[in-house]
Amino acid sequence: MKKLAKIFSLLCCVIIATPLVACSGERKPVSVDPFVDDYDPNKEYNISFFGWGDVKEQNIYRRVISDFMNEYPNIHVTYDATPSGEYLTALTGKINDLPDVFYLPDTEFLQWVDSGRLLNLQGGVAEEDLAKVWDAAVNEYYYNPSTYTLGKSEGAGLFGLPKDLGPFTLGYNIDLVEEQIEKKHLENEADVTTLLSGEPCTWEVFISAMKKLLVNAGENVYGIPYYELEHAVYSNNAEFFDETVTTSKLTETAFVDAVQFIADLAAEKIIPDSGIAGIGSGAYEAFYAKKSLFNFVGPWDFATIWEMENFNVDIIPCPYGPGPDREYGTADDGKSTAFIGSMGYCIANTTVERGTAGASLRLAEYLCMNEQAQRRFYSMGQCVPNLKDMAYNEYIPNSLGALEGRQELPENRALFVDILAGFDDADDKIGGKTRILYYTYYSDWRSGLEDTLNQSGVWTGTATAKDILESYEPTFQNDLDLMNADWKG
Numbered sequence: 001m002k003k004l005a006k007i008f009s010l011l012c013c014v015i016i017a018t019p020l021v022a023c024s025g026e027r028k029p030v031s032v033d034p035f036v037d038d039y040d041p042n043k044e045y046n047i048s049f050f051g052w053g054d055v056k057e058q059n060i061y062r063r064v065i066s067d068f069m070n071e072y073p074n075i076h077v078t079y080d081a082t083p084s085g086e087y088l089t090a091l092t093g094k095i096n097d098l099p100d101v102f103y104l105p106d107t108e109f110l111q112w113v114d115s116g117r118l119l120n121l122q123g124g125v126a127e128e129d130l131a132k133v134w135d136a137a138v139n140e141y142y143y144n145p146s147t148y149t150l151g152k153s154e155g156a157g158l159f160g161l162p163k164d165l166g167p168f169t170l171g172y173n174i175d176l177v178e179e180q181i182e183k184k185h186l187e188n189e190a191d192v193t194t195l196l197s198g199e200p201c202t203w204e205v206f207i208s209a210m211k212k213l214l215v216n217a218g219e220n221v222y223g224i225p226y227y228e229l230e231h232a233v234y235s236n237n238a239e240f241f242d243e244t245v246t247t248s249k250l251t252e253t254a255f256v257d258a259v260q261f262i263a264d265l266a267a268e269k270i271i272p273d274s275g276i277a278g279i280g281s282g283a284y285e286a287f288y289a290k291k292s293l294f295n296f297v298g299p300w301d302f303a304t305i306w307e308m309e310n311f312n313v314d315i316i317p318c319p320y321g322p323g324p325d326r327e328y329g330t331a332d333d334g335k336s337t338a339f340i341g342s343m344g345y346c347i348a349n350t351t352v353e354r355g356t357a358g359a360s361l362r363l364a365e366y367l368c369m370n371e372q373a374q375r376r377f378y379s380m381g382q383c384v385p386n387l388k389d390m391a392y393n394e395y396i397p398n399s400l401g402a403l404e405g406r407q408e409l410p411e412n413r414a415l416f417v418d419i420l421a422g423f424d425d426a427d428d429k430i431g432g433k434t435r436i437l438y439y440t441y442y443s444d445w446r447s448g449l450e451d452t453l454n455q456s457g458v459w460t461g462t463a464t465a466k467d468i469l470e471s472y473e474p475t476f477q478n479d480l481d482l483m484n485a486d487w488k489g
Contacts, residue, residue: 028116035124039358160344236321275459303381
């Protein structure tokens with residue numbers, strides 16, 4: 001674990017991407033021409049900003065936008081928002097008259113940027129300002145249309161600024177877990193202690209500890225409502241496909257073992273036999289109703305948790321597997337790798353014609369990296385600060401008192417920062433990886449895989465992961481081929 005995490009004790013919901021842009025008009029050439037700043041401080045501007053969120057989040061944004069307009073009195077911002085479940089449909093409905101600035105999930109970024117509708121910001125944002133933000137966050141919004149590659153590279157343009165970078169890891173009900181420890185005299189159980197220590201543990205230790213914690217935990221109480229497929233795969237040093245996003249890796253041993261691990265959790269009644277099908281609001285409902293000891297949570301969830309009485313939550317690293325070598329402790333074993341997602345502030349390329357590109361960029365920059373704005377966002381449970389120095393020096397130690405009372409939960413918030421920082425060296429066991437949907441043009445390949453696993457009997461023990469994945473791989477490969485044909489021609 002990183003030094004600071006040792007010193008301090010320990011989308012957004014997950015959106016499954018669907019093809020939206022492809023059915024909403026023709027693809028346009030993607031411009032990588034440098035950003036031309038048309039902002040004039042002596043001119044009045046009216047710009048629109050579209051996002052999502054509940055009433056609380058909308059109110060936060062209204063305060064931040066008000067702060068922005070106080071700093072830029074010549075820029076008037078019209079803010080509109082919709083519930084998250086309706087957002088992408090609403091945004092697509094605006095495709096021919098896009099707002100100046102709008103949210104864009106990283107799972108949708110590839111298709112939207114490839115449609116030619118996003119403005120290239122390269123050259124408009126100072127490199128020294130970008131360097132203040134998490135590298136993994138900024139890197140998500142680069143695209144090279146000539147090579148069809150994501151991430152910063154020679155010839156790539158910058159087509160958004162990160163709203164946030166969201167680490168998704170294991171949260172647990174402190175009171176419920178401590179009650180089980182006391183009731184079952186588990187204080188000296190090494191595996192339970194290891195699980196809750198803040199250091200990552202192996203799958204073996206995780207299963208052993210969870211079985212003990214669940215003894216007489218109550219009727220229909222599980223360890224976790226479901227298990228994230230990405231977490232199992234990434235934490236076993238496995239991949240869904242190769243780096244070119246063209247070749248399936250479903251039948252490689254490390255991937256098969258990751259799926260079988262989830263099946264083993266179901267067999268031990270640590271998760272329901274729905275396996276990975278419990279993702280979404282149902283998982284939170286079970287967690288909040290104290291029908292599960294653990295649940296996957298992100299920083300954004302604590303805005304809700306802080307408002308709940310007698311519901312105290314802390315976070316731990318997700319467990320890791322033996323990796324390709326199938327032996328814990330080897331050079332190529334797994335590491336605790338949480339998936340991280342992001343939301344971007346993107347700017348419509350039509351702002352150039354409107355003469356609002358420069359004003360729009362100033363709003364996006366303010367929301368992304370202004371200190372006052374970032375302090376408001378993290379203190380209200382929206383995110384870990386985008387600014388690295390603020391995360392280490394202010395958010396973790398709460399040096400300015402922006403977090404008070406219940407807002408200090410999770411106590412182990414240094415873990416969120418560790419995940420975002422990535423793997424510092426070969427010995428570092430905690431890091432994160434961008435969720436897999438970011439790398440693909442659309443998600444038919446993913447939904448087909450999930451449906452097959454959920455319907456196969458692998459979670460109920462009537463089929464093995466190896467047999468199911470070997471049988472399904474030709475279909476999975478075909479889905480990848482079709483997606484790449486639609487994307488790259």
